[in-house]
Amino acid sequence: MRDIAEAAGVDVSVVSRVLSGDARLSVKPDTRQRILDAAAELKYRPNRAARSLKTSRTMELAILLPDLQNVAYATIVQGAEARASAAGYILLVATGSIPERVRMLEGRIDGLLIASATSGSELPAEVGERLPAILVNRRESGRIPSVVMNDREVAALAVDHLVMLGHTRIAHVAGPQETDTGRRRMQGFAEQMRASGLEVVPEFVVEGPYTEAAGFASAIRLLHAKPRPTAIFTANFASAVGVLAAARRLGVRIPDELSVVGFDDVTMAQFVDPPLSTVRSPLAEMGSLAVESLLDAIAGKDVRDVVVDVPPELVMRGSSGPPPAIDASPPEAVARGGRTRQA
Amino acid sequence: MRDIAEAAGVDVSVVSRVLSGDARLSVKPDTRQRILDAAAELKYRPNRAARSLKTSRTMELAILLPDLQNVAYATIVQGAEARASAAGYILLVATGSIPERVRMLEGRIDGLLIASATSGSELPAEVGERLPAILVNRRESGRIPSVVMNDREVAALAVDHLVMLGHTRIAHVAGPQETDTGRRRMQGFAEQMRASGLEVVPEFVVEGPYTEAAGFASAIRLLHAKPRPTAIFTANFASAVGVLAAARRLGVRIPDELSVVGFDDVTMAQFVDPPLSTVRSPLAEMGSLAVESLLDAIAGKDVRDVVVDVPPELVMRGSSGPPPAIDASPPEAVARGGRTRQA
DNA sequence: CTGTTAGCGCTTTCAA
DNA sequence: TTGAAAGCGCTAACAG
Numbered sequence: 001m002r003d004i005a006e007a008a009g010v011d012v013s014v015v016s017r018v019l020s021g022d023a024r025l026s027v028k029p030d031t032r033q034r035i036l037d038a039a040a041e042l043k044y045r046p047n048r049a050a051r052s053l054k055t056s057r058t059m060e061l062a063i064l065l066p067d068l069q070n071v072a073y074a075t076i077v078q079g080a081e082a083r084a085s086a087a088g089y090i091l092l093v094a095t096g097s098i099p100e101r102v103r104m105l106e107g108r109i110d111g112l113l114i115a116s117a118t119s120g121s122e123l124p125a126e127v128g129e130r131l132p133a134i135l136v137n138r139r140e141s142g143r144i145p146s147v148v149m150n151d152r153e154v155a156a157l158a159v160d161h162l163v164m165l166g167h168t169r170i171a172h173v174a175g176p177q178e179t180d181t182g183r184r185r186m187q188g189f190a191e192q193m194r195a196s197g198l199e200v201v202p203e204f205v206v207e208g209p210y211t212e213a214a215g216f217a218s219a220i221r222l223l224h225a226k227p228r229p230t231a232i233f234t235a236n237f238a239s240a241v242g243v244l245a246a247a248r249r250l251g252v253r254i255p256d257e258l259s260v261v262g263f264d265d266v267t268m269a270q271f272v273d274p275p276l277s278t279v280r281s282p283l284a285e286m287g288s289l290a291v292e293s294l295l296d297a298i299a300g301k302d303v304r305d306v307v308v309d310v311p312p313e314l315v316m317r318g319s320s321g322p323p324p325a326i327d328a329s330p331p332e333a334v335a336r337g338g339r340t341r342q343a
Numbered sequence: 344m345r346d347i348a349e350a351a352g353v354d355v356s357v358v359s360r361v362l363s364g365d366a367r368l369s370v371k372p373d374t375r376q377r378i379l380d381a382a383a384e385l386k387y388r389p390n391r392a393a394r395s396l397k398t399s400r401t402m403e404l405a406i407l408l409p410d411l412q413n414v415a416y417a418t419i420v421q422g423a424e425a426r427a428s429a430a431g432y433i434l435l436v437a438t439g440s441i442p443e444r445v446r447m448l449e450g451r452i453d454g455l456l457i458a459s460a461t462s463g464s465e466l467p468a469e470v471g472e473r474l475p476a477i478l479v480n481r482r483e484s485g486r487i488p489s490v491v492m493n494d495r496e497v498a499a500l501a502v503d504h505l506v507m508l509g510h511t512r513i514a515h516v517a518g519p520q521e522t523d524t525g526r527r528r529m530q531g532f533a534e535q536m537r538a539s540g541l542e543v544v545p546e547f548v549v550e551g552p553y554t555e556a557a558g559f560a561s562a563i564r565l566l567h568a569k570p571r572p573t574a575i576f577t578a579n580f581a582s583a584v585g586v587l588a589a590a591r592r593l594g595v596r597i598p599d600e601l602s603v604v605g606f607d608d609v610t611m612a613q614f615v616d617p618p619l620s621t622v623r624s625p626l627a628e629m630g631s632l633a634v635e636s637l638l639d640a641i642a643g644k645d646v647r648d649v650v651v652d653v654p655p656e657l658v659m660r661g662s663s664g665p666p667p668a669i670d671a672s673p674p675e676a677v678a679r680g681g682r683t684r685q686a
Numbered sequence: 687c688t689g690t691t692a693g694c695g696c697t698t699t700c701a702a
Numbered sequence: 703t704t705g706a707a708a709g710c711g712c713t714a715a716c717a718g
Contacts, residue, residue, distance in 0.1 A: 001695065001696070002695085010704070010705085011704065011705045011706075012695090012696080012697095012705095013696095013697075013698075013704080013705065013706080013707090014703085014704060014705080016695095016696065016697055016698085017697090017698090017704095020696095020697080026703060026704085027703070027704085028703065028704090031703080031704085045449065045450060046450065046695085046696080047396070047450065047694085047695050047696070048395075048450045048451055049392050049393075049395035049396040049399070049401070049450075049694080049695080049696090050392075050396050050694070050695035050696040050697090050710090051695080051696055051697080052391075052392035052395075052696095052710095053390070053392040053393050053396050053694090053695080053696075053697095053709095053710050053711065053712085054695080054696050054697045054698085054709085054710055055696085055697070055710090056392070056710075058392070060451065068411075068414075068417035068420055068421065068436075069414050069417045069418075069609075069610070071411075071412050071414070074411035074412045075412075077411055078411065078438075081437075081438070081439075085447070090435070090437075090447055090448065090451065091437075092433070092435045092436070093411075093435070093436035093437075094424075094433075094434075094436075095421075095424070096424075104428070104433055105433065106388065107388060107389065107390065107391040107392075108391050108403065108433065211610075212610060212611060212613075212614040216614065238611070241611060241614045241615075242614055244614075244616070245614040245615075245616070248616055266412075267412070267554075267555060268555060268581070268584060268611075270555075271555040271559065271584045271585055271587075271588040272584075272588075272615065272616075273587070273588070273591055273615075273616040344711065344712070345711085353688070353689085354688065354689045354690080355689095355711090355712080355713095356688080356689065356690080356691090356712095356713075356714080357687085357688060357689075359711095359712065359713055359714085360688095360713090360714090363712095363713080369687055369688085370687070370688085371687065371688090374687080374688085389711085389712080390710085390711050390712070392710080392711080392712090393694090393710070393711030393712040393713090394711080394712055394713080395694095395712095396693095396694050396695065396696085396710090396711080396712075396713095397693085397694055397711080397712050397713045397714085398694090398712085398713070398714095399694075
């Protein structure tokens with residue numbers, strides 16, 4: 001920068017003003033141009049450390065993820081990354097233990113997005129205080145504002161789809177109930193069941209981690225129930241894959257004997273067997289809005305909880321259909337039974 | 344830091360030495376303790392920007408990924424992240440256009456891992472020069488050292504498995520031939536075919552992107568060939584999923600009529616239909632070694648290309664088996680045909 | 687073993 | 703519209 005000043009015949013402070021893109025043009029166009037030329041000539045590259053030291057801003061954000069393997073988070077990150085870039089920020093992606101990561105990130109970032117599920121109070125004190133933070137895809141009572149999608153509505157849409165098809169014995173392979181998404185999706189399931197005049201049978205709700213293995217195990221249990229459910233709504237994609245595998249293992253045909261609807265419409269959903277009907281949720285939008293909130297928080301505005309209001313869609317594929325005939329009309333069956341006894 | 348110095352009754356330079364964990368203990372234990380206590384008391388947090396400005400090191404690395412959706416890269420990142428953390432570095436994960444990302448990362452990181460496929464020369468000049476860099480999972484003639492796994496060997500293992508099962512008409516759903524992994528896996532395929540005395544039929548090698556859709560399309564083509572292959576080796580997991588879907592679509596039974604072997608043993612492999620036989624490759628090790636090389640490069644050592652030497656494993660599941668009877672013994676069939684004609 | 691000193695490269699008052 | 707000057711917090715010679 002000193003070199004540029006010299007080359008342009010001005011003071012470094014002027015160079016700084018020009019190169020920082022200071023909008024108020026208290027610089028003669030001629031001078032500005034000379035500086036710009038000199039900078040290009042000398043291939044000037046700002047020293048971020050010096051700039052950070054002076055401004056105490058790093059222009060870096062970070063997002064803490066539970067797991068890089070979960071493709072749903074990849075989509076959230078895409079949305080967040082796009083928004084962050086647009087605002088001139090770098091987005092750092094990290095996984096692992098929250099306190100440990102916060103300790104390592106501390107001082108290197110201007111703000112933190114937390115998408116990891118935490119068991120409550122393990123957030124270091126500085127998070128949300130000295131370090132602006134936003135919870136993504138989860139809410140928590142406490143000082144940190146959140147950005148979530150309307151999981152209940154999305155879940156309700158799935159249930160509604162199954163109800164419309166004629167299902168009445170609908171089960172739910174739920175996510176971990178210590179996670180906020182797991183709870184809200186289950187709530188949406190239960191609410192929509194009741195709203196449709198259906199009972200939430202306790203044995204038809206099985207909780208487990210968001211993994212294929214857990215989905216598999218849960219479905220095995222559900223499919224051994226008598227009578228068994230005619231439809232299963234799973235709280236994420238991996239679980240749905242597990243459910244499909246379980247049905248296959250037990251020889252339960254989909255969708256003839258069992259309908260399955262998943263959560264989050266990932267690319268692979270259309271390539272599994274059968275192609276998976278899913279509800280599509282606004283993951284990218286959530287990431288993008290989370291960054292927006294975070295930028296507000298950094299700017300010192302006070303930030304409220306946000307619920308992404310992009311309406312979910314249902315993508316119907318081969319894994320859902322009407323319930324098996326005998327189940328489609330249980331009242332008739334009962335009636336016939338009655339008649340039989342009368343006869 | 345000044346406050347600590349004051350509280351401990353020493354100079355800030357001593358504080359700096361103690362808190363930087365300077366190994367050479369040219370500090371009286373007593374003094375050291377006083378400083379440590381004061382630091383804890385005052386909740387001292389180092390200012391990274393100031394430190395970076397002085398040392399011109401940021402203790403941050405970055406890895407550039409083609410795509411966050413590809414779970415194989417998630418595993419590479421895990422390995423890299425673990426190694427980086429152990430060395431006190433933060434690992435930044437980024438995707439997108441290389442030149443653009445490099446521009447944004449420039450000055451914020453001490454080194455760069457490049458796992459994105461690039462079409463040749465689009466690497467900015469500073470990469471590998473001012474900014475130490477290592478190519479991960481791909482090689483390229485040029486100034487940047489690489490860390491790769493032995494893709495040829497891994498691919499050969501898959502072919503060998505199929506040959507041992509008795510297959511002779513083996514096809515390959517190859518990755519993009521403009522990527523290094525795509526080329527090397529195809530090479531491994533071809534070499535092992537020849538080593539097994541089998542011919543590489545050009546129509547049995549179909550190239551495409553590493554996606555489900557491409558795998559699907561390639562398999563449709565392969566399965567329309569006459570005679571069609573009895574086995575398909577795919578260059579990644581997503582393609583294998585596409586191949587399974589295609590076989591299903593055409594009513595080709597797996598493994599009875601067609602064996603499928605995938606590349607990269609991801610969790611989901613055991614939950615698809617049928618469970619996918621795969622070769623397991625040393626992804627995490629590759630990530631870890633890549634960071635190791637990068638640290639060497641940062642330290643100014645000269646770094647050579649590395650090939651991860653963890654031997655691959657074959658994980659046999661339901662998608663591979665002996666070829667259909669008529670194919671298992673083509674010589675016999677011919678012989679019988681001969682006899683018939685003789686009769 | 688500890689203190690003195692200079693300065694990393696930049697921004698930002700303040701004064702001219 | 704430009705220049706002078708101070709200093710962000712830390713490290714690393716070097717001297718004592």
